[in-house]
Amino acid sequence: MVNSIFLQLLTGLQLGALYVLISLGLALIFGTLGVVNFAHGAMFMVAAYLGVVISQAEWGGWGVAIVLVPIILFALGLLMERGLIRFFYARPHTDQILVTFGLAIVLQETFKWYFGANNLPFATPDWGSGIMRLHDYLPFLEGFVAYPKWRLILTAVSLITVAGLFALLQFTTFGLVVRAGMRDSEMLRLLGVNISRRFAIVFALGVGIAGIAGVFGGPVTQVDPGIGMVFLVPSFLVVVIGGMGSLPGAVLASFLIGLAISFTATIPALANIIVYLIAIIILLFRPRGLMGQKGVME
């Protein structure tokens, strides 16, 4: 009994961990810049592909991939923001959605063209493969309880990333400016703060986090061009459930969704729609989301 609940909890956390990494970037970008990035799923896809290629390249390897992929995605984010997104700040939200949607399609098709539509096998590194015998560490478990090592690593990475992001926002000047910008960007501009450069960095940071998601989550989700779109809708729903612009909200909502999926797995008729149901209920009765600020987007 204990085993059963523990395993379901663990699976829920592990599922949530991936959603955290993907939706955190989305929430950060929307919270600070108010930009809706429909291409965020595609960023995850790009990162996953880069992860495969670099981890299997002769000059690369897993260690290199873990360091390089988020950096490349960060650069990509800078490029995207300076090259495309910043022209859309003044334009209506619908235009942002449309152009990033178009970008998502272009990226997906480009990768399909180059890599083919089939998925690329993304093997976990030797130090991350195999199972971890949890019953050796946790005395309350009965008998043989094991869990794939990589999924545990993913969960840990996700928590570390969340902690890192919060530290950045809470304890650095940069973070202070960003948080202020999330509250009232106009005021900041009036105060003479160069907000646009900060915004570019924030956007890039959001995309960089998607990079972490791609390299650690790729082996779990499989790597094919459509994987971005598969995650786009649930990530948006997670951000909305948590509260647009609320980072703790995104984290909470991600784990909530992960647990919901895990605990309803045996009732597929429910499991398949649980995410939408929760999103719809929240959007209707508490539109600011679980932890959003009152008045945001109401």
Place this chain on the structure above:
Amino acid sequence: MSSANSAFYKKDLLPVATFAVVLLTMPFWFKFIGGYSGLDTKIVIWIIFAIGFGILLGYMGFLSFGHAAFFGTSAYFTGLMLLHFSANILPAMVVGIISGIIMAFIIGFLTLKRTGIYFSILTLAFGEMLHSMVLSTLQDYTGGDNGLTGLPTPMLFGLKMQGDNVFYLTVIVAIVMYYIARRIIRSPFGLMLKAIKSNQVRLEYTGVNVARYKLLGFVISAVYASVAGSLMIVYEPYVASEFLSWHLSGHIVIMTVLGGVGTLFGPMLGAAFMLYFENVLSVTMGEQWLLILGAVFMLTVIFLPGGFVEGGSKIKKKLMGGDE
């Protein structure tokens, strides 16, 4: 009476008649540009869908990413009627369209409480939820991933609805619905929709019951989607679960924006263009047609937000040389 008549001639007769002539003669000229029979019917169906979607996005200013919900619901009910009730398309289509309208009232009532990105995501969530339900929860009724198979040949009182019969039926419906759309846009109701697009809050302050107009506008656009969905089953007696997917919703968005939001003609042009591109030009372009279309779409949104229609009028201005 005569002033209404003269309004009709000036504003509606020419466009509607041109529309009618172009469509009715399609089987004759379509093959010269590489088209084939069957594709023409599909294009007309999507044109109907696009007209309605254009009313919602272009005139009322609401971007729905879940319109497949109405196309698909109508398609499923039409299919179920054909399968279980009668092969006659009349009751099937009526039930299909009504089911789409009911779904629109429900979804519209719930989603229109929010605006902007929230509205878009809500419509997306509803659409995907219906899609999932049809695949798993309701699969005993809907055929799940198989879709609804085994439908009889649709009949219209003894006339087999196949091939050209379906085409001409679709065209007649399209002509009527185009005319209706034109009248709606120019009516006081249409003016209300435009007012909602320009500033909903201010309109509310003037004492107008904005919620009611929004819902009606939404439902009207859903009617077009439902009619299209129903006709789709008459054209191809098979209901695919994909009809509720957000890929379909995405397609109508692309068509409408590409063609030109803000007019009725734009979305129609976009629909015809995208289908032509996908089915005819893709032969020469190969696998990459969606990539190219996606790129064209992006460029349109960035540089030519009014779509092909805006492009067309810009070219016309250049050719005419300066003012008028």
Place this chain on the structure above:
Amino acid sequence: MTDKKEKKIWTRRDVLKASVGVAVASATPMFFMKDAWAEEAIGNYPVKGSTVKFGFNVPQTGAYADEGADELRGYKLAVEHLNNGGGMLETLKPSSLKGNGVLGKKVEYVTGDTQTNPDAARTSARRMIDRDGVIMWSGGSSSATAIAQQYLAQEKGVIFMSALTHSNDTTGKDKRRYGFRYFFNAHMTGKALAPVLSKAYGKDRRAFHLSADYSWGHTQFESMKDFTEKEGWTTVQNIMTPLKSTDFSAFLTAVLNSDADVLVLNHYGKNMVNSLSQAVSFGMRELQKNGKTMEIVIPLYSRLMAQGAGIDNVEGVYGTTSWTWKQKDAGSQVFTNAFTKVHGFPPSQAAHVAYCQTLLYANACEMAGTFYPPAVIKALEDFKFSGTGTGDTLYRGEDHQCMRDILVVQGNSKAKSSGKYDLLNIHATVKADAVAYPVSTFKGELGPYKPA
């Protein structure tokens, strides 16, 4: 104002009447002409010109894309041999194929992408019929796409030779006169596999099933459940997993939490590659449950899937397939050699069924002496043949299902494997009569010889 009244004025009603009049007038000739040809022309028959066109509709994207790529290779080889001789033309008995095309016409082909999705499959097939004028088409790698296409075939009067479809429904409740299946089905799998499993693992096993949530997954689960329970096994639970799933951790957790000691994966293609790899990564092959080692069963196997999952994961796992390149009979050898010569690697069962179906259709046209669909259909019905690698095969007329041999296979071990394509060992060849079943096992009617 008075000026306007003197002109001839068309009221709204007049315009509408005129439009309807024009519509009816232009449509009328079509009615008459169609009726006049109804006896002669069905689908894209008669075939004009010196060539005949086949359509090959395969999944180029989606969960079954790897199989689709191999099917396409099989199709191309078949066209090559039909036009120039060679391959199974030498081993098929009885054969009327001459190696110079079909009925004197060279074979050309067009291809389409089903995207492992029934709607895309139907749209693509329709395009091949309407735009490209194919006389027959073949393909599909999921039963949903095959079934959707079969219905289209019946409506349009163009024959569809299904390739990879394993669901009982394809020649069961969804059987159609214009559809034909050479591949085996879930019922045969259950019948052949269950005795092997109970011999290997014992009669006192508790099975948990994960099944792909569509027609095939359902029927395979039912067949496996029926036949394993006959052997004494208990079915603990079945979860229908969405076709688009890539992460099975939630389902696998449920398996771990249950008291099952056998995991049956009713998955194919990418689904199976993922679910098997993930099941192994959860330690399921080392687990001890109820005092026994946990075992995994993959009722429907393919070498491509085994390649995707990796030999370490499939070692020792039982399943069934239609055919493998390691078969020693003449037909299999000649096909494998021809294929390997072109591609540098051996064919899978996907390529095999694609190749055979194309040849069987062409042969039927030669036997009937015409492309006229009802005649070709009659030629295929109750056709007995051999030399294609499935033993003495009967194309049963009452349901268009081939009664044929199938293979029970087991995953090879790295130590014994001769190379990266040598992944499946033939455990047993189960003869046609051992897996045959009466037509009445499944509901459904074939339908008429002329399109509906």
